[in-house]
Amino acid sequence: MKCFFAIWIPVLLFANAVFSQEMITHKVERGETITEIAKKYQVTPYDIYKLNPDAQDKLKPRMKLLIPSKSGLTVAAAQAQIAHKVLPKETLYGIEKKYAISDADLKKANPFLETDGLQIGQTLVIPSKNKATLQKAIYHDVQPKETKYSIAKKYGITIAELERKNPEIIPNLTIGYHLLIKGNPSKNESTLQKEAASVSVKKYNTYQVKPKETLYSLSKMFDLSQDELVKLNPELKNGVEIGMLLKVPANTSFPAIQENKVYADLSPKNVGGRKKIALLLPFNVSRVEGDTVNSMTERLKKDKFLNMTLDFYAGALMAIDSAKTLGLPIDVSIYDSEETKYNSNAAAIINTNKLQTADALIGPFYQNNAEATARLLSSYNVPVISPLSKDSGNPIANLYQTVPSNDVLKTAMFDYMRSKRGNVVAVVDRKKSSMNLYLAQNQPDVKLVALNENGNISAESLRNTLVTGRMNYVLMETASIWMVKTTIAAMLSVMPDYQVQLVVLEPNDALDSDEIKFSNLVKLKLMYPSVTRDNTSPERIAFENKFRKQNFISPSDYATRGFDVTFDTMMRLMQNKSFEDTVNTTATEQFENKFEYYKKDGMGYANKGVYILYYDTDLTEKTAN
Incomplete structure (x- = not known):
């Protein structure tokens, strides 16, 4: 029952907010599609999905949909609009030129153009040139974390138009400010605007630029658009430089995840005394010995989890051997954690071997067991390093997640594309409703490429979302081979006119x-986020040769991770400061893995060390700069 209320209370609150706006109810007729309904009411399909999540699965006859009312124009303005039926060979540019209107105004009056593109037979609403005089005044109160860009996008206007109507916000946008969005205010309203502007006092602090910070990361940190940051600091027009002093809003809070740490090789310091590390690895020896059916050879063939454990162990042994070679004062103990998904014997190992005095523990493998171990040692402040779990986990102060979560991978990919000032568009399979939801909630500025009746895209629908002079990143989310082929074909066809690059957020079978030509993926420089990278440095080759000599096989990803996690942990303990202090100040890069920890909301640390990889023209994977 508690679960029922937990689910429905937010829904009811949302419904309250929705019904406070003007709404239209539409009863679905047999054969109707979301696109047709959206066109009828001059809204976007996303507007309908936002109010009717069930509609994403399937429209049913007699289903009632909530449609947002398209308000703002008076009756006179609506009558002043012109209807235009799209003829063969007409283009958006030609129509806009014919009626002397801007692209933004045409798409604002016909929202379906953003999703469906221009199609023969469509009836377009051509807004009257003098509609501004016919509009009621529309206002917006600035909310925390809003920017000029987000507000302008919300109302379908440009930042320049927003600033022209509200010149007081040119230096900076202030929370709570009453913005004029459209129309002309009455005399009294104008007076109130001026009084509000005179009360608003801007205060600033000075911020010193740190290594690896970019204009994009700084704008995100200070909740400003890049244009706003440059207006406050004109010297940024020449680029961001380490040590530069910037003028920034005084009331800005800096989230820990946005902080950029210095990547460095941690050379060992004189720590004065030996360090003690324990590895809790799930060999499950008692289970293996009790298996009377399968021989060890047969078990190794079948048991992937045991193979993973042994690979990680082999890599960790290489790291321990490297520490000995360097003469590091570290004592390492290895224990069998005897794990299932929800249980381990970690508690018994800790108590029997007095691991409350250890300087760090690596393991157990399963998230639940790592969390239970961290809780046992939290009062002793012993770092527990979770080596393989991707789960975001519960907030525990001494727990360190070494594998970046899927959300971190996605965010890193979008951060990279924006840092390059890219235009990001998405081709999303209708079956991938979770991706549509993710984009709507986390990346609302990403444009969706319109799909045709067969659920694929055309070159024309792709062109309608692209911009010239910038890289157009085409994010593709589908498991359909045919949809992959049509997306690639559309991208290749527009390459003479646009810069395009194919992007996926996770492995795609x-x-x-065999139907997908690798040469086409190379042409489109397929790009994706990854926890690991290929490393061909002399040190990595030496490691691989030594591993092969000792184990008669090449190191797997798990073996390399065993080395990277163990060696990184040992080197952090050799720094004359606590493990947590090294995590807060320094990021590292080992053979295939990065360790850039950040403090999660609440307690505990997670890793955001992610590589952005792409297929290069020499047919190899490269790390994007």
Whole structure:
């Protein structure tokens, strides 16, 4: 029952907010589509999905949909609008030129153009040139974390138009400010605006730029658009430099995850005394010895989890051997954690071997067991390093997640594309409703490429979302081989006119199909976020040769991770400061893994060390700069 209320209370609160706006109810007729309904009411399909999440699965006859009312124009203004039926060979540019209107105004009056593109037979609403005089005044109160860009995008206007109507915000946008969005205010309203502007006093602090910070990361940190930051600091027009002193809003809070740490090789310091590390690895020896059916050879063939454990162990042994070679004063103990998904014997190992005095523990493998171990040692402040779990986990002060979560990977990819001033568009399979929801909630500025009746895209629908003079990143989310082929074909066809690059957020089996030409993926420089990278440095080759000599096989990803996690942990303990202090100040890069920890909301640390990889023209994977 508690679960029921937990689910429905937010829904009811949302419904309250929705019904406070003007709404239209539409009863779905047999055969109607979301696109047709959106066109009828001059809204976007996303507007309808936002109010009717169930509609994403399937429209049913007699289903009632909530449609947001398209308000703002008076009756006179509506009558002043012109209807235009799209003829063959007409383009958006030609129509806009014919009626002397801007692209933004045409798309604002016809929201379906953003999703469906221009199609023969469409009836377009052509807004009257003098509609501004016919509009009621529309206002917006600035909310925390809003920017000029987000507000302008919300109302379909440019930042320049927003600033022209509200010149007081040119230096900076202030929370709570009453913005004029459209129309002309009455005399009394104008007076109130001026009084509000005179009360608003801007205060600033000075911020010193740190290594690896970019204009994009700084704008995110201070909740400003890049244009706003440059206006406050004109010297940024020449680029961001380490040590530069910037004028920034005084009331800004800096989230820990946005902080950029210095990547460095941690050379050992004189720590005065030996360090003690324990590895809790799930060998499950008692289970293996009790298996009377399978021989050890047969078990190794079948048991992937045991193989993973042994690979990690082999890599960790290489790291321990490297520490000995360097003469590091570290004592390492290795224990069998005897794990299932929800249980381990970690508590018994800790008590029997007095691991409350250890300087760090690596393991157990399963998230639940790592969390239980961290809780046992939290009062002793012993760092517990979770080596393989991707789960975000519960907030525990001494728990360190070494594998970046899927959300961190996605965020890193979008951060990279924005840092390059890219135009990001998305091709999303209708079956991937979770991706549509993710984009709506976390990346609302990403444009969706319109799909045709067969659920694929055309070159024309792709062109309608692209911009010239910038890289257009085309994010593709589908498991359909045919949709992959049509997306690639559309991208290749626009390459003479636009810069385009194909992007995926996670491994996609459809790309491995024999029907997908690898040469096309290379042409489109397929790009994706990754926890690991290929490393061909002399040190990495030496490691691989030594591992092969000792184990008669090449190191797997788990073996390399065993080395990277163990060696990174040992080197952090050799710094004359606590493990947590090194995590807060320094990021590291080992053979295949990065360790850039950040403090999660509440307690505990997670890793945001992610590589952005792409297929280069020499047919190899490269790390994007």
